[in-house]
Amino acid sequence: MEKTRKWRWGINRWFVLAFIILGFIAARLWPPVLPDIRLPAEVIFHIGNFGWTNTMTAMVIADVILLIIALIVRRAANSKDMIPRGFSGAVEALLEVIHNLTETTAGRWTRTIFPFFATITMLVLVANWTELIPGVNSIGLIEKAAVGQPGFAVVQSFLGPTLTPEKGEYTLVPLVRTLSTDLNFTVALALISIFMTQVVGLRALGPKYLGKFWNVGGFFKRPIFGVIDFGVGILELVSEFSKILSFSFRLFGNIFAGSVLLFVIGTLVPVFAQSVFLMLEFFVGAIQAIIFGMLTMVFMSQATQGHGDHEEEHA
């Protein structure tokens, strides 16, 4: 057994102290201003008639990060060493947790359902965690403020033109804005998720899957309860649409509220207070990614089971 070293105060506390002092100085020299909080994503530049918004930049960044992760993990998986180390090991641990969850819930259909769960989780995870990188949401283009919105004055500093908290006419349009704060992204992901749930259900049960919604079989067996079954079928149809809304607004609301919280806290208490909320956002981003994927997986495995197999248990 190796000899454990006695724990001693290390060098990292000096780094933290240095950063806090740097934060004080920076907050004095360049005091932060409240950014313009807008619900739709802001357009950075135009390509012909098409506006490229700042969330599209975040989407490209998230895709590139995911591709790099995939290449790193693939190289580790193809090497002769059976145990991946370091970063690939962490990714493998995450995917193993997801795979075990899928196996306990879906059973036979794990091979179909697992890619959706894993892809949605990884994409939403990377998209949510980009708002923690310094520079996102704060570095951008200075534009004239719209009528009725608060504006700030511009001061030249060695970083370039910077906003100061005096009344003026300019506001900041960030170059990169968190992808999940764009309602387009969340609604699109929810539509894909629910649509593929129907596809998986049709693959599993065939046309009988539509009997879940249009439930007229009960009319012949038990006439009175058949009407109730029919009503339940129509309610299931309505609930599919409400699932789309619920998926998209859950992710959007959590991440948008988190980014607004970070802005406001960063403006009110510029030194060190935002770090605590960054920890909270880290946690919330991870949880929301897993929840999105897990709900997709649960709905898909419910779709493969249909009405008759209510008693199916997994030991």
Add this chain to the structure above:
Amino acid sequence: MIGTIGAGLGIGVVVNGAVQGMARNPDASGLVQTNMILGIAFAEAVAIYCLVIALIILFVG
């Protein structure tokens, strides 16, 4: 703001049931925890709807 009362109570009820289940049957901890996270997500989503409507009222129109 009033909408968050419901979410707080709801999440409290879910976690109450989950913790009692875990206390009665510690072997089923993993299963109970998974379903607890699922239940918390559903209950929290309703509070998030309330927040989104507040944001819409504040920032749009």
